[in-house]
Amino acid sequence: MGITKAVIPAAGLGTRVLPVSKALPKEMLPIVDKPAIQYIVEEAVASGIKDILIITNRGKTIIEDHFDRSFELEDKLLSNQKNDVYEEMKKISDLANIYFLRQKETKGLGHAVSCAKSFVQDEAFAVLYGDDVIIGEDPVCAQLVRAYKETGLTVLGVNKVKENEICKYSSLKVEHMKGNMFKCTDMIEKPSPDRVMSLYSILGRCILTPDIFDILDNTKPGAGGEIQLTDAIKVLAQSVGAVAVNFTGKRYDMGNKLGIMMASVEVALKHKEIGQDFRTYLSDLAKSL
Ligand code: UTP
Secondary structure, eight states: OOOOEEEEEOOOOOGGGTTGGGTSOGGGOEETTEEHHHHHHHHHHHTTOOEEEEEEOTTOHHHHHHTSOOHHHHHHHHHTTOHHHHHHHHHHHTSSEEEEEEOSSOOOHHHHHHTTHHHHTTSOEEEEOTTEEEEOSSOHHHHHHHHHHHHOSEEEEEEEOOGGGGGGSEEEEEEEEETTEEEEEEEEESOOGGGOOOSEEEEEEEEEOTTHHHHHHTOOOOGGGSOOHHHHHHHHHHHTOEEEEEOOSEEEETTSHHHHHHHHHHHHHHOTTTHHHHHHHHHHHHHTO
């Protein structure tokens, strides 16, 4: 009962990070020197995933280019004896079997996931949102895979969000099971204050069972007029139940401006090449704030 397939929805319009996302997919925004989506693919691979489907749309072909070979660049690096960089570049295209599919209309995250039906077939699969980078010792996707192996149920990666921000996220009804695992029996997307169920919210990762596809086919547009993945998962949670895992790892929301800056600063501070210089720069700058 392992999980070998992952879907990365990356077809959103990124309206919260315009103008940069007008021509550049937000999933390709750099965190220092690596695009967000590469961190996500690496997390999936580190969690034992072999086949990855990235859902894209018009204007996102540079995501495909990034995971392809670049022979001209590789030749140049080799002839300049930059062997380490050459190996690093080649490794990107060898990470996993990466497939691409276009979501022809941007009808929401639930719709993007439903496009993966023929790729997934009848296996449980991981979903990693293309704009949520989560960095930690233990890959979040692996934490969810372990919970799936134990329960066989839909598994949701959750963390608590701030009370004044829950209205922008999903809110889950949960009961503690053991350790960092909760049973989830209900949920609501973007709740008004009187409908908040808890501060636990699905943050960018889940393992879904294939019965989600029939449910998605019957899911009407919800919050924001989009087909919401949460509305479909809710049907599973209310019937067979789902498991929420309060994951460890630091999440950076690359779909919002503050999240992009936090990711860059924190990753730069730990970066092997520029970390020390950046720390000196930042502490000098902080004195003038
Ligand atoms: P978001 O809701 O954060 O993305 O979806 P968005 O629609 O691009 O955001 P804003 O509100 O306009 O700024 C989470 C993930 O789902 C993908 C996005 O690319 C993102 O990685 N997504 C969203 C799709 O693939 N298709 C969609 O129709 C919507």
